[in-house]
Amino acid sequence: MCRLSALVSAEYISPMEPILALETMKEGHDGSGLGLIMRDLGGEFESLKEYPVLSAITTHDGYHTLQDYMVDKGFRVKHRWEPRLKVTPGMKIQKRDKYLVNLYEYPESYEEATSEEKAALLTRTRLELRALGEADKSITVFSFWPDVVTLKEVGDPLEVGEFFGLDKNPVTAKTVFAQGRQNTNYAINLYACHPFFIQGYFTMTNGENTAFIPIREYLGSRGVEGYVGYNSDSEVFAHILHYTRKKLGYPLSYYKDVITPLKGEEMQRRPDAAILELMKRSLRMLTIDGPNCVIGCDIDGTVFMTQDAKKLRPGVVGGVNGRVGFMSEVCGLSEAVPGRDTSNDVFPMKYDLVMVRPGAKEIEVWNQLNGSMSTISLG
Amino acid sequence: MESAERLDVNHQLGLSDLPYVIQWNDAACTRCGRCTSVCPVQAIEPGVYERRVVESTGATPLPTTVRRVGSCIKQVVDINRRCIGCATCRQVCPNDAIVPVFNPRNKFAWHMNQGGEPYKRGGRRNDTDASVLDQLKFTRISMLTDPALDAGRHEFRVRTYLGRNLPPEKLPIKVEDGLLLPDGMPFIPPVREIFPIRIGGMSVGALSPHMWEGLAMGIAYLNEVENIPVIMCTGEGGMPPRLLKSPFLKYFILQIASGYFGWDEIVHAIPEMQCDPAGIEIKYGQGAKPGDGGLLMASKVLKHIAKIRGVPEFVDLASPPTHQTKYSIEEAVAKMVTAMSMAWDFRVPVYPKISGTRTALAVLNNLARNPFAAALGIDGEDGGTGAAYNVSLDKMGHPIASNLRECYLNLVKIGAQNELPLFAAGGVGKHGNLAANAAALIMLGASGVDCGKYIMQAAAGCLGDEHNRCNICNTGKCPKGITTQDPRIFRRLDPDKVAQRVVDVFVAADKELKKIFAPMGRSTELPIGMSDGLSVSDAAVAKRLEINYAC
Ligand code: SF4
Ligand code: SF4
Secondary structure (H helix, E strand, O other), X not given: OOEEEEEEEEEEEOOHHHHHHHHHOXXXXXXXXXXXXXXXEXXXXXXXXXXXXEEEEEOHHHHHHHHHHXXXXXXXXXXXXXXXXXXXXXXXXXXXXXXXXEEEEOOHHHOOOOHHHHHHHHHHHHHHHHHHHHOOOOEXXXXXXXXXXXXXXXXXXXXXXXXXOOOXXXXXXXXXXXXXXXXXXXXXOHHHXXXXXXXXXXXXXXXXXXXXXXXXXXXXXXXXXXXXXXXXXXXXXXXXXXXHHHHOOOOXXXXXXXXXXXXXXXXXXXXXHHHHHHHHHHOHHHOOOOXXXXXXXXXXXXEEEEEOOOOOOOOEEEEEOOEEEEEOOHHHHHHHOOXXXXXXOEOOOOOEEEEEOOOOOEEEEEEOXXXXXXXXXXX | OOOHHHHOOOOOOOHHHOOEEEEEOOOOOXXXXXXXXXXXXXXXXXXXXXXXXXXXXXXXXXXXXEEEEEEEEEEOOXXXXXXXXXXXXXXXXXXXXXXXXXXXXXXXXXXXXXHHOOOEEEEOOOOOOOOHHHHOEXXXXXXXXXXXXXXOOOOOOOOEEXXXXXXXXXXXXXXXXXXXXXXXXXXXXXXXXXXXXXEOOOOOOOOOHHHHHHHHHHHHHHHHOOOOOOOEEEEEOOOOHHHHOOHHHHHEEEEEOOOOOOHHHHHHHHHHOOOOOOEEEEEOOOOOOOOOOOEEOHHHOOHHHHHHHOOOOOOOEEXXXXXXXXXOHHHHHHHHHHXXXXXXXXXXXXXXXXXXXXXXXXXXXXXXXXXXXXXXXXXXXXXXXXXXXXXXXXXXXXXXHHHHHHHHHHHHHHOOOOOOOEEEEOXXXXXXXXXHHHHHHHHHOOOEEEEOHHHHHHHHOOOOOOXXXXXXXXXXXXXXXXXXXXXXXHOOOOHHHHHHHHHHHHHHHHHHHHHHHHHHOOOOOOOOOOHHHEXXXXXXXXXXXXOEEOO
């Protein structure tokens, strides 16, 4: 099963930290890939937060296609970051031509544009680039959004981290999601690698999404640009998050009610029972059947973990003031936040949505059954 | 020697031409007469024979030829009294002395249109091939990252919705202090949470009082004791008035069809109803006989039927093939759905049922635009009936699998797959696989399925099969007392036993559905449209249904 490791920190951290946590959970992943999303970027990115970052991998030809396309659309490169690739003997990673992390200025015509219009432009651009490079696999684009960098590559996570030179030249960030893949999709495809990103929302998941096809078809039928791809059954979790928050405008806690709705009789304890009943019927196609553990990041940077009732071995959330880890295994958490008070660790049960806001001062546990919130202060 | 003229049997049928031939054992038979008295079609009768026997008797026996007269059971060679293979005679015979045998080389099809009248019958499509539903297998076993579920111990929710689910974008919701609250009082269509296998429409007139009572009791027990919310459709022709005004009405879908039989009584009973019905089904077509209306023969219109239907006794009750007050199906659907919804103040899901057809999509698209339409029922060619022309039964209609799939995928295209539930019927459990057929249709996109013939066979021992066994439901002579109004026959059927079997069937189907869903890792929601779970070993079928091919 895939291993998940996310860190929320008050300080900028290197992505190697969650990667090292993944390393301790190695038994569970076969090293078939690493996916990284970094949000709230530091270092050279810190002063450039409003500029959208394009994270992509291209061939030489694809690189030119991409550049031409971006110029044509009026995007101007503001800044480039390139991984300092390190290929050592024995490394199994197949180096590709170009790993691209480019910051762009919006086209001039978008100077007065609303954030909605800008978001639509970024999504459309990402999808068009993806389409341009899909047939000949010359362009693979992961995200195009301000203050977010995505890196993905096939191989052992630690090796991939070193390959990208993240140990020496990291993209620092306050929120980092790392996923070590257990390949369940047979052909290793970079688009099948978590975390998945859409318009500021991202998730990574482990387990098997048995309701994948109906969910995919339902999302695909909502008429939302960007609900495409689905090389992995986990991509739908990111899109459901986007759909719940952005399209329907529901508060974050309702993500839990969408993917794992309460039973009819359980709803009665909630003040919003009448709405829950309607939601359950209307959103039936988005009910996941698991078993899945989902770690996600909301548009405002709140990181959360939740799972369905079938997920028999829960993930864990725990940490110290200013540094909280979300891990699929507790050994990862011990690696990432060694000195923490383990009595504050939270293993989310089937009704829990565990949340940590940027700054990582406290852990909030929202209980779906009665809608209450409990807070664990990290001192 | 007889004259040549007397041996000329042209223009006469022989026993070898008949579909079922009786084998009678002279030695075992004690001439009790039970078989001839139960035969529903008088295909056998007591006869006498004259036989030459050689006898040797006396002190110095000398073989002599004598002629003796004896009694026997004779099969009648009359096409109108042909043996229908029901084997009721065999069942009552204490000596196992009589049995009907299917004659595969019979010539019945060539002679059943005597007097220029095409062959009419009840029952099912006489097609013995394995149906597509039976060819579908569940091949996506959850082995990937987590073991499959335990059907016996895990918590399952085998429920579906009858009624229109608003698309989430249209839910009247506002956000206040991080809570979702109702926004205004807009129309929320009524929705019922039900078990995904329903009993399809079979009318009070078509079924005997004991059969109907048995089904109704079984349904009530399932809901109230077993907590399995199975609902049943009345078929055309109303409902016993006592039941209409009982608290059990909520387990029944009232059907309105082109004859509107029983509806005067239903509408007048509305003020006295204790609860709302589960739904209203508007029948536009029936899978077994597309393009035909209903027909209840005069002989079945006894006093109690006449009262329920609001008609005189002993008259043929023919429903026209179409709703004659309406100009087009669009108009019919729009007006009738609205009118029926209004009758119950929009508290009851109202939906049309059509026969499976290439043009189902047009009806579907029309419904998708009608905010009051609660579902669409599609009845495939393997649906059953009480009375129809043989040609309609055998040759008309569309198989349910591809029809349903096409409709579902079209709903996916317009994003209404959860908004407008599809109910599939026609051949569910045709070969005895009720739960497997239901699960296959659900994974192809049905929200639920209807069964009719299956329940008649399982709950009341209906004898019909695809070799045209029995299938005389139209004649009022049903040997099992299922489709007759003749009290001498239907009193053989014990309503309590029917009810018990109805309960058995659904309790078992509930378990079997879980046995199918568990290894596929599905338990919280019905796997509607989970087409990756299905495979078939016929490449053309796989392509048409857009599912996997596996061999
Ligand atoms: S099988 Fe049925 S129809 Fe045939 S002789 Fe026996 S009772 Fe009569
Ligand atoms: S047993 Fe009755 S219901 Fe069944 S086929 Fe014969 S006549 Fe019809």
